Amino acid sequence: MTAGKFHDRLVTPADTGLPKGFFDRFVVNLHPDDAxxxxxxVGCGLHPVRGTVDGFAILVTPTEQRNARFYTELAATDWSxxxxxxxxxxxxxxxxxxxxxxxxxxxxxxxxxxxxxxYFATTVGVANPAxxxxxxxxxFQSGYVExxxxxxGVETAVSxxxxxxxxxxxxxTLAGGQGLHVWFQAQFPDRSVGFLLVERRDGSRVVxxxxxxxxxxxxxRLDEIVEVRHDLRFSDALDLESGTVAVTxxxxxxxxxxxxxxxxxxxxxxxxYGGHHGEAKGVDHVEGETYPLDGSVSPRTLDSSxxxxxxxxxxxxxxxxxxxxxxxxxxxxxxxxxxx
Numbered sequence: 397m398t399a400g401k402f403h404d405r406l407v408t409p410a411d412t413g414l415p416k417g418f419f420d421r422f423v424v425n426l427h428p429d430d431a432x433x434x435x436x437x438v439g440c441g442l443h444p445v446r447g448t449v450d451g452f453a454i455l456v457t458p459t460e461q462r463n464a465r466f467y468t469e470l471a472a473t474d475w476s477x478x479x480x481x482x483x484x485x486x487x488x489x490x491x492x493x494x495x496x497x498x499x500x501x502x503x504x505x506x507x508x509x510x511x512x513x514x515y516f517a518t519t520v521g522v523a524n525p526a527x528x529x530x531x532x533x534x535x536f537q538s539g540y541v542e543x544x545x546x547x548x549g550v551e552t553a554v555s556x557x558x559x560x561x562x563x564x565x566x567x568x569t570l571a572g573g574q575g576l577h578v579w580f581q582a583q584f585p586d587r588s589v590g591f592l593l594v595e596r597r598d599g600s601r602v603v604x605x606x607x608x609x610x611x612x613x614x615x616x617r618l619d620e621i622v623e624v625r626h627d628l629r630f631s632d633a634l635d636l637e638s639g640t641v642a643v644t645x646x647x648x649x650x651x652x653x654x655x656x657x658x659x660x661x662x663x664x665x666x667x668x669y670g671g672h673h674g675e676a677k678g679v680d681h682v683e684g685e686t687y688p689l690d691g692s693v694s695p696r697t698l699d700s701s702x703x704x705x706x707x708x709x710x711x712x713x714x715x716x717x718x719x720x721x722x723x724x725x726x727x728x729x730x731x732x733x734x735x736x
Contacts, residue, residue, distance in 0.1 A: 402517045402535050404488035404563065406442055408475055417567050419443050419532075419674065422483070424494060424509060426541045426559040427706050429583070431717035433458050434547065435662060435706035436503070438494065440466075440478050443674040447471060450674060451478035452667035453496055455503045455547060456660075456706065461693075462501040463666030464684035467677040479682055480504075489515055489537070492561070500684035507543035509559055513588050513609040514616055519566075520592075520603060532566030536581065538588035538609055558583045560590070560719055573597060575730045577702070578626070579721035580606070580641065582653055582709040586614040588718070589643055589651055589711075591621045597730040608645050619645040625736035628655075633694035634701055634724045642736050654710040657720050660689040662704040664721075670700030701726060 407420045423439035433456065440451035451466040466479030476483055480497035492509040515537035541559045545552045560581040575597035582589040591606025606621040621643055628639035636657040643651040664670075666687065687693040695701035702723040709716035724732060 402489055402515065402533070402563070403565075404535075405485045406475070407444055407565075411444065414444050415567060416445050418445055418565075419568065420565045421563070421673075423562045424492075424559060425561075425704060425719050426507070426554070426557050427717065429556070429558045429717055431659070431706055431708045433659075433706075434545075435659070436505075436545070437662065437664075437667060437704055438481065438496065439667060440481055440483065441673050442470065442475065444470065446674050446676065448674050448676050449473060449475075449478045450668055450672070451481040453481065453499060453501050453503065454662070454664075454666050455501045456662055456689075458660075458689070460689055461661040461663060461666060461687040462503070462684070463687070464499040464501045464682065465666075465668045465672075466499070467675060467681040468679050469676070472679045479680055499682065501547075503545065503547045505543060505545040505554075507541045507545070507554060509539050509541050509561065511537055511539045513538045513611045514618055516590060516605075516607040516609060516618060516620075518605050520605065532564050532568050534592070534605065535563040536579075536590050536592075536606075537561055538581070538583055538590070538611075558717060560588070574602065574723075575599065575725045576732065577721075577723040578624075579704075579719075581718040581721075582655075582707075582711070582716050583718040584709070584711060584714055584716040586611050589621075589653065591624055591643065593624050593626075597725055597727065599733055599735070608643070608649070608651070619647050619649065622646050627734040627736040628722075628732065630724060630732060631694075633691070633696045634726065635694050636703070636705060636720065636722050640736060651711055653716075655720055656708040657705045657722075659706050659708075661687070662706060662719070662721075663687060663693065663695065663698055663700075664702040664704055665698035665700045669702045670698070695724065696726060
C-alpha cells in the first residue's frame with residue numbers, strides 16, 4: 397500500500413493555528429458485493445476552530461432510509477468519537493476500526509475496514525466566483541469490511557462486504573453555479589473506478605479527479621483518469637435512474653460502464669448535508685428521522701439534492717457494484733445535458 401503519504405489520522409488538540417473554516421472529515425459506505433440491501437453510510441467531521449464535531453449514520457433498506465445525526469463539542473470528546481460513533485485508525489491508509497452504539501436508526505455495528513487497493517489522493521483547488529479559494533486534500537479508496545452489524549435486534553456477520561471510504565481535509569467553500577456533481581465509486585473484482593466530477597450549469601468543468609485503482613492481487617497500480625463522459629437518465633424528481641459513463645485513463649484504456657441506480661435511497665440530507673455540518677448544538681445532541689422510499693422523498697424535496705446511491709455496474713460484461721453519488725442543480729436556469 398501507499399501508507400504514509402497521506403496523513404490519514406484526523407486532527408488532534410496538538411494541531412493548532414488552523415484557519416477559520418478548516419474541517420477534517422471521513423465518510424465510509426458499505427454494502428454486500430452483489431449490491432443487495434442494506435446500504436450503510438457513516439461519517440464524521442471535526443471542526444477544530446469552531447470547537448464542534450458532527451457525525452451521521454444512514455441505513456437504507458428496500459423500503460426506507462433511516463437517519464441519525466450526532467453533534468457535540470470537541471472539548472467533550474476524545475477527538476475519536478461523536479455520540480454513538482467511534483473510530484480508530486489502526487494502520488494509516490490500510491486498516492480502520494469503526495463502531496456504532498445505540499442510535500435512532502436501530503443499527504449498531506463493530507467493523508474493521510481493510511484496504512483492497514491503493515488510494516487515490518490529490519489537492520482540490522478552486523477559485524470561487526464569489527471570492528475566496530476552496531483548497532482541500534481529498535482521498536478515496538476501495539476496501540472490504542468485516543465484523544458484525546445488528547439491525548432491529550438481528551445480527552449479521554459482515555464478511556468482505558465492499559466498502560469505499562472518502563477523506564477530505566482543508567477549506568471547502570464550493571457554492572453556487574454548479575450544475576452536476578458526481579462522486580463515482582464502481583467496485584469490480586480486480587479494480588475500482590473512482591472519480592469526482594463537478595460541472596457548472598453551462599456544462600463547463602470545475603473539477604475532474606480520479607483513478608482506476610487496481611487491487612493488490614492485480615498489481616496494485618493507479619491509472620489516473622483523464623476524461624469522463626456521461627449519458628444519465630434522471631426522473632422529474634431529479635433522481636438518477638440509470639445511465640452510462642465512459643472513463644478514459646492516462647494509459648489510454650476506456651471503460652464504458654453501465655449503471656443501474658434504481659435501488660433508491662442514499663439521500664445525504666439525512667446525514668446533515670445541506671449546510672448543517674459543524675453546527676453548534678451543544679453536547680451529545682442526537683436527532684434523526686425515517687424517509688419512506690415510496691417517491692414522496694426525493695432530491696427535489698430535501699434541503700440537499702446530494703445522493704449516495706447503491707448502484708449496480710456493468711463494464712463490458714463484468715458485474716460490479718458501489719456508490720454513485722450525484723447531485724443536480726435545482727435552479728430553473730439548469731438542464732442536464734449528456735456529454736456522451
